[in-house]
Amino acid sequence: MTRREFIRNTSIAASALLVPSVTLGAESAFPIVRVASAKRKFKSAAVERTIERVRSSIGNQEIGWMFENCFPNTLDTTADFGTVDGRPDTYVITGDIDAMWLRDSSAQVWPYLPLLKEDADLRQLIAGVINRQTRCILKDPYANAFYKDASKVSEWSSDLTDMKPGVHERKWEIDSLCYPIRLAYGYWKETGDTAPFDSNWRDAIALIRKTFQEQQRKNGRGPYHFMRKTQTQTDTVPGAGYGNPAKPVGMIFSMFRPSDDATIFPFLVPSNFFAVVSLRQAAEMLEQIAKDADLAKQCRALADEVEQALRAYAIVEHPIAGRVYAYEVDAFGNYYCTDDGNVPSLLSLPYLGAKKSSDEIYQRTRRMLLSDKNPYYCHGTAASGLGGPHVGMNMIWPLGVIMQGLTSNNDREIKECLITLQRTHAGTGFIHEAFNKDDPKKFTRAWFAWANTIFGEFVLKTFNERPLLLS
Secondary structure, eight states: OOHHHHHHHHHHHHHHHHOSOOEEOTTOSSEEOSOOGGGOSOOOHHHHHHHHHHHHHOSOHHHHHHHHHHTTHHHHHTEEEEEETTEEEEEEOOBSSSSEEHHHHHHHHGGGGGGGGGOHHHHHHHHHHHHHHHHHHHHOTTOSEEOSSTTOOOTTTTSBSOOOTTEEEOOOOHHHHHHHHHHHHHHHHHHOOOTTOSHHHHHHHHHHHHHHHHTTOTTSSOSOOOBOOOSOGGGSOTTTTTOSOOOOSSOOOOSBOTTSOBOSSSEEHHHHHHHHHHHHHHHHHIIIIIOOHHHHHHHHHHHHHHHHHHHHHTEEEETTTEEEEOSEEOSSSOEEOOOOSSSSOSTTTTTTTSSOTTOHHHHHHHHHHTSTTSTTEEEOSSOEEEOOTTSOTTEEOHHHHHHHHHTOOOHHHHHHHHHHHHHTSTTSSSOOSEEESSOTTSEEOSOBHHHHHHHHHHHHHHHHHOGGGGO
């Protein structure tokens, strides 16, 4: 069974799990679909206060209802908190798959960071995510998803790669190593707490730098290869598992996109931008916390090298849009101009701190991506938005709509993104992986905690900065 088949077959069951009963609130026309309090996996007083503050203050009751359902969804349904060797430990599943993606788990808890100063328990939960991610990276820096049970054998154990017990999937994605750094850096900046950043964390950062350097492939193809016996082309890697050829110019090869789909050209531009940001954040932490100036210097040097290669090869001349950032390149002159609804994406570069939203090339790229010049931009009778090959044509990713809103400075555009999300939740009160551009009731993944929580982040950002848009 492929991952897509698994998701499709379990979508209805997951929806039933998340919505055990539908009853009407005493003062609301919207049904109660959030998991009952007694069944929530983790509770945060700060999150509950935030929900109450937003719901009681905004005029758009439906978005308020969706916020109450979505913002706490990671805590309600996916966070398994405990201790390992006396230290906080948090295993966070993505939703309908019992595995912890380094990317998803980081992104799922990211919106809670501003609340850590007022909630010690929530702070421990996120410290636990950092601790577990450190162990995962040390187990295998090329893996993207892991099990809680370190001895569990994956359903993908037949993949032609170096699979280990405890690893769910071993798709090499640059962003899988960037997201844990982003979370660690954000946690440190919010709290000042250095407890998670011990010698093991320092060793994990050293391994990340080593892995990035290996995948520059300046001295051979490196140790990673991957193939899968599958009928889905994007689930396996060409070139005997090493990917299509690219010229080793300093950028980092990525065999997969953040959507878990194989790349066409191995230099995935948004992920390389993300790596530059992450390496510099790691360097700052290494200097100030680990007191490791040598490793910090190595991280900065690698970031500078990747950034220089991006300046030389990531900007291309689109025949209609002009000078834009390509999505993928091979440094031989070939490139692909599109974007993916997942993150990191070209659209998300300001959100990740990789580019200022005022950057001229970014703005030109953005206009191209949000138009019919992008082969995976969908125009439908129900909505318009970014899609991608992961779930096929004519399917819009709410993550893309949310990211469009999070990176916009235009009130009208932000409002349109909010209304699009309000119109397309198919009556469930939750955000999905993707939906049909003409019929939102045709959607994938009824239980996708990342999309839910980042929707909460979008609403909260709007509430804090542009509350009138929620009237």
